[in-house]
Amino acid sequence: MPETVKTVLAESQLPRHWYNINADLPEPLAPVLNPQTHEPVTPDDLAPIFPRAVIEQEMSTEREIGIPGPVRDAYRQWRPTPLYRARRLEHALQTPARIYYKYEGVSPAGSHKPNTAIPQAFYNHAEGVRRITTETGAGQWGSSLALAGAMFELEIAVYMVRVSYEQKPYRRAFMESFGAHCIASPSDTTAAGRAVLAEHPDSTGSLGIAISEAVELAAEREDTKYALGSVLNHVLLHQTVAGLEAQVQLEMVDDYPDMVIGCTGGGSNFAGLAFPFLGEQLRGGRKVDFVAVEPAACPTLTRGRFAYDWGDTGHLTPLTKMHTLGSGFVPPGFHAGGLRYHGMAPQVSHLTALGYIRPRAYGQLECFAAGLEFARAEGIIPAPEANHAVKATIDEAIRCREAGESKALLFNLCGHGHFDMQAYTDYLAGRLSDEHTSDAEQAMALSGLPQV
Amino acid sequence: MPETVKTVLAESQLPRHWYNINADLPEPLAPVLNPQTHEPVTPDDLAPIFPRAVIEQEMSTEREIGIPGPVRDAYRQWRPTPLYRARRLEHALQTPARIYYKYEGVSPAGSHKPNTAIPQAFYNHAEGVRRITTETGAGQWGSSLALAGAMFELEIAVYMVRVSYEQKPYRRAFMESFGAHCIASPSDTTAAGRAVLAEHPDSTGSLGIAISEAVELAAEREDTKYALGSVLNHVLLHQTVAGLEAQVQLEMVDDYPDMVIGCTGGGSNFAGLAFPFLGEQLRGGRKVDFVAVEPAACPTLTRGRFAYDWGDTGHLTPLTKMHTLGSGFVPPGFHAGGLRYHGMAPQVSHLTALGYIRPRAYGQLECFAAGLEFARAEGIIPAPEANHAVKATIDEAIRCREAGESKALLFNLCGHGHFDMQAYTDYLAGRLSDEHTSDAEQAMALSGLPQV
Numbered sequence: 001m002p003e004t005v006k007t008v009l010a011e012s013q014l015p016r017h018w019y020n021i022n023a024d025l026p027e028p029l030a031p032v033l034n035p036q037t038h039e040p041v042t043p044d045d046l047a048p049i050f051p052r053a054v055i056e057q058e059m060s061t062e063r064e065i066g067i068p069g070p071v072r073d074a075y076r077q078w079r080p081t082p083l084y085r086a087r088r089l090e091h092a093l094q095t096p097a098r099i100y101y102k103y104e105g106v107s108p109a110g111s112h113k114p115n116t117a118i119p120q121a122f123y124n125h126a127e128g129v130r131r132i133t134t135e136t137g138a139g140q141w142g143s144s145l146a147l148a149g150a151m152f153e154l155e156i157a158v159y160m161v162r163v164s165y166e167q168k169p170y171r172r173a174f175m176e177s178f179g180a181h182c183i184a185s186p187s188d189t190t191a192a193g194r195a196v197l198a199e200h201p202d203s204t205g206s207l208g209i210a211i212s213e214a215v216e217l218a219a220e221r222e223d224t225k226y227a228l229g230s231v232l233n234h235v236l237l238h239q240t241v242a243g244l245e246a247q248v249q250l251e252m253v254d255d256y257p258d259m260v261i262g263c264t265g266g267g268s269n270f271a272g273l274a275f276p277f278l279g280e281q282l283r284g285g286r287k288v289d290f291v292a293v294e295p296a297a298c299p300t301l302t303r304g305r306f307a308y309d310w311g312d313t314g315h316l317t318p319l320t321k322m323h324t325l326g327s328g329f330v331p332p333g334f335h336a337g338g339l340r341y342h343g344m345a346p347q348v349s350h351l352t353a354l355g356y357i358r359p360r361a362y363g364q365l366e367c368f369a370a371g372l373e374f375a376r377a378e379g380i381i382p383a384p385e386a387n388h389a390v391k392a393t394i395d396e397a398i399r400c401r402e403a404g405e406s407k408a409l410l411f412n413l414c415g416h417g418h419f420d421m422q423a424y425t426d427y428l429a430g431r432l433s434d435e436h437t438s439d440a441e442q443a444m445a446l447s448g449l450p451q452v
Numbered sequence: 453m454p455e456t457v458k459t460v461l462a463e464s465q466l467p468r469h470w471y472n473i474n475a476d477l478p479e480p481l482a483p484v485l486n487p488q489t490h491e492p493v494t495p496d497d498l499a500p501i502f503p504r505a506v507i508e509q510e511m512s513t514e515r516e517i518g519i520p521g522p523v524r525d526a527y528r529q530w531r532p533t534p535l536y537r538a539r540r541l542e543h544a545l546q547t548p549a550r551i552y553y554k555y556e557g558v559s560p561a562g563s564h565k566p567n568t569a570i571p572q573a574f575y576n577h578a579e580g581v582r583r584i585t586t587e588t589g590a591g592q593w594g595s596s597l598a599l600a601g602a603m604f605e606l607e608i609a610v611y612m613v614r615v616s617y618e619q620k621p622y623r624r625a626f627m628e629s630f631g632a633h634c635i636a637s638p639s640d641t642t643a644a645g646r647a648v649l650a651e652h653p654d655s656t657g658s659l660g661i662a663i664s665e666a667v668e669l670a671a672e673r674e675d676t677k678y679a680l681g682s683v684l685n686h687v688l689l690h691q692t693v694a695g696l697e698a699q700v701q702l703e704m705v706d707d708y709p710d711m712v713i714g715c716t717g718g719g720s721n722f723a724g725l726a727f728p729f730l731g732e733q734l735r736g737g738r739k740v741d742f743v744a745v746e747p748a749a750c751p752t753l754t755r756g757r758f759a760y761d762w763g764d765t766g767h768l769t770p771l772t773k774m775h776t777l778g779s780g781f782v783p784p785g786f787h788a789g790g791l792r793y794h795g796m797a798p799q800v801s802h803l804t805a806l807g808y809i810r811p812r813a814y815g816q817l818e819c820f821a822a823g824l825e826f827a828r829a830e831g832i833i834p835a836p837e838a839n840h841a842v843k844a845t846i847d848e849a850i851r852c853r854e855a856g857e858s859k860a861l862l863f864n865l866c867g868h869g870h871f872d873m874q875a876y877t878d879y880l881a882g883r884l885s886d887e888h889t890s891d892a893e894q895a896m897a898l899s900g901l902p903q904v
Binding site: 001003004006008010011070073074076077084088106108110147150151152153169170172173174176177178179372375376377379380381418419421422424425428 | 453455456458460462463522525526528529536540558560562599602603604605621622624625626628629630631824827828829831832833870871873874876877880
């Protein structure tokens with residue numbers, strides 16, 4: 001059996017800043033628009049729902065943004081995270097490729113999400129906020145914000161899509177264990193929720209409705225703000241701590257990636273690993289093949305349109321230019337719950353449109369098969385989301401074997417699958433299938449884009 | 453918020469040997485007896501079910517036993533594990549005590565169990581064994597052996613108590629994800645299983661029956677051996693890697709424990725942390741207060757008898773002198789599934805009888821409350837087993853506050869609770885209660901001890 005090769009950083013090597021790719025974009029991002037006026041949004045437009053420090057980060061073009069001391073202190077509970085060389089997987093695949101993975105599942109919530117939950121909680125706490133609202137579908141994000149809230153003495157109210165609330169009681173128990181308040185959405189606690197319930201008393205909810213409820217509560221209360229777990233610039237910024245660590249770790253083993261691979265739902269996991277390397281390339285450094293992997297059942301980058309769209313189904317959010325399947329798009333019920341968003345982070349979309357990122361889509365069955373192959377070789381059961389990156393990595397490693405090429409592949413193992421064993425149970429029992437949306441359904445959802 | 457204080461060892465500081473407390477016992481252990489002859493067992497008696505290297509370790513009195521290279525290589529996937537100073541918990545308790553915890557939940561199986569699963573798999577593989585059988589109740593041990601089997605190319609057959617097999621599908625999926633074969637016990641694959649089914653076709657099984665099935669299969673096949681996850685000397689030996697690391701880590705922060713606390717089921721988790729410190733004391737070093745914490749519902753050390761007994765309900769195993777509630781003892785259905793064993797490791801029993809270890813018992817409700825207090829302060833949801841150690845630690849920290857004493861407390865956070873969220877869900881919903889066994893039931897179970 002090949003030996004374990006793990007590269008560990010000392011605590012003193014935990015990054016002191018995040019990396020902001022807005023400083024190095026070859027063309028600036030299209031502005032975010034006010035949904036009423038279609039004028040670019042101002043910091044004041046966002047002030048009711050986000051703390052000022054977060055709004056500044058959202059709009060900043062500074063390359064390096066300092067990580068506050070208390071955030072680094074909280075990060076240090078599990079950071080720096082290890083970088084593994086997947087020697088046992090390489091051996092199993094008989095590939096000459098050098099496979100590396102950055103393992104973010106060592107966080108207390110089991111995924112990369114606390115990388116942004118903690119600074120968001122910190123900034124809210126520092127500005128005197130008492131309560132944060134958010135929405136959660138699968139529960140990864142809500143769990144991470146619950147953890148961060150416990151650390152910074154904030155009340156956390158999580159609107160959890162009702163069908164998940166009922167089907168995922170363990171995720172709910174996880175959030176409640178940290179003292180968070182979980183509300184099944186639609187609920188009678190907001191006008192948005194009551195409106196839905198009046199029309200559909202048996203509504204099982206949607207992420208769009210949950211966002212509307214969380215934003216409504218934050219907007220109407222002085223001491224309450226809202227937090228989002230992906231898509232926005234400041235979230236991607238916070239996630240770059242992973243890529244910055246990986247750069248140092250690869251330098252320690254004297255290697256550099258030829259390909260960087262990450263799964264994409266809202267885009268923050270992929271960006272967190274890829275952007276520090278992509279920034280180097282944009283500043284004249286070495287060219288890397290950046291591969292964003294998404295589910296074929298929610299193919300935002302591979303089959304969506306790059307256009308202005310709303311971030312939510314309720315059309316309360318600003319308009320952002322991004323790859324989108326249309327805010328009315330409802331993906332089939334596949335198991336990577338973290339990859340079901342209709343849109344994509346504007347930064348990831350922009351860089352994909354400019355040709356710097358190569359998107360790829362896979363069906364869930366081939367992803368679960370790849371995840372199990374990885375688990376048996378490397379000892380870690382990946383989250384279903386992460387299986388998409390695993391699949392793309394294994395495919396490339398096999399291609400390397402066939403072509404006799406020795407490339408360095410780096411991917412982000414963004415979480416473990418401990419809370420996803422129902423999906424593995426279903427897969428092992430042969431109860432899963434590949435579900436796709438028809439071209440007609442996709443065209444229908446895209447027909448609802450705003451006229452900008 | 454107090455900052456995180458985590459002490460991390462370099463990979464080069466991973467111990468090169470395990471510590472064997474048999475070398476330092478003030479009086480030797482009572483011999484293990486053949487159940488038929490009542491003569492001390494010989495290595496040959498054990499050869500049909502254990503590999504030779506394991507039998508040697510079981511009987512060794514060498515102080516240091518080298519950890520083989522391939523085992524260290526596999527350990528390095530998650531070892532050395534971090535030692536945390538629980539600064540946020542100390543702050544919440546307003547205690548002058550210095551609380552440290554060794555976190556074993558970072559292993560891929562989420563507990564300390566792979567510390568012994570991996571060497572056991574290695575030794576079997578090295579001696580040409582193709583298949584290992586074992587039993588599992590709650591599933592922690594079966595998961596760890598499944599992982600180790602995938603690493604060392606061994607088939608793993610896990611007899612899983614039928615009620616757990618049906619109620620814990622996620623643990624089963626975890627084992628199957630690593631390629632292990634799970635069999636609901638009683639099964640028709642063994643004579644022992646068929647005998648039970650003939651009499652009780654609807655039997656929900658027991659750990660005792662599952663042990664009988666696993667041992668039977670191992671004994672009758674040349675290429676198949678058996679593995680146990682606690683109780684035996686070699687298992688406790690392998691677990692000392694945790695305590696040896698903790699010694700170095702505490703030296704790095706210039707501290708030494710006044711009290712070492714661990715939960716006890718079969719005893720290996722407690723011994724793994726405590727024995728290296730206890731060994732120092734036995735060799736003339738500093739005196740430490742060793743506290744073994746068990747559930748009030750299965751009070752082996754606090755209310756059992758120190759006597760010869762069988763290890764299983766089927767009376768197939770050798771007789772060992774240990775604290776026991778009687779091999780017919782059936783604990784009530786409390787939630788720390790890893791602490792339900794009727795007996796106790798002979799080494800832990802012996803040292804308790806000699807006065808070196810102080811046992812203590814707690815009810816499950818106070819343990820869950822302590823676990824949630826810990827989670828909200830430290831960000832990690834403990835396994836229900838670990839909550840027993842957390843409870844004893846918090847009690848002592850409060851006592852220190854009241855007495856104005858600044859003690860160093862060290863406990864073993866032996867696993868996370870990701871697969872135990874049903875227990876937390878039940879606790880949060882107020883559906884749990886403290887269950888005890890009556891004195892009469894306990895006396896009845898003890899009346900079945902063998903006449904030695």
